[in-house]
Amino acid sequence: QKEVEQDPGPLSVPEGAIVSLNCTYSNSAFQYFMWYRQYSRKGPELLMYTYSSGNKEDGRFTAQVDKSSKYISLFIRDSQPSDSATYLCAMGGGGSYIPTFGRGTSLIVHP
């Protein structure tokens, strides 16, 4: 079992839909949780950073962490074609300075 599991997709949704992206993990020592967006032929861009369990909202994006279930989510409201990208989850802490990344989920928002 990989330390971080993320469905590669692709996930295809119509414009305006609510998108739910998820990762599960096995290392209970993880304390920091991040979501990155990566457009084709670009570097990953940090979208959300959360510490421990709970929710964090930023505009159309909401990150949710459930440490008891070892499950994190990213919700995108009113999705736009410009949201089409690969979304990578990442997590770290517990004495390691090197975060562990999921393989990314490809999202396609069609007009």
Added chain:
Amino acid sequence: GAGVSQSPSNKVTEKGKDVELRCDPISGHTALYWYRQSLGQGLEFLIYFQGNSAPDKSGLPSDRFSAERTGGSVSTLTIQRTQQEDSAVYLCASSPTSDRSEQFFGPGTRLTVL
């Protein structure tokens, strides 16, 4: 402010040649990471620098790979005697502190070994 920059953006080389990839981190960031991303694959950690401490080289795939960071700022990743399987996007990231994993990535260098 300026983000992480990497050069060159693209590099095509012949098998057996050496290549050098450069990373300029965000000013003031103490931590610097190199990753490799192959088509359809996730991010593969290569090496981590933190201040003046000895780097964590645990992710380097072979002794053909090496990296240095001069003056706690610019970093160079060197691949000697390149092989076709080295073809990938090489990403650099920097982080403001050592006790958080929040990273800011550069645009990457796309390396193609013919």
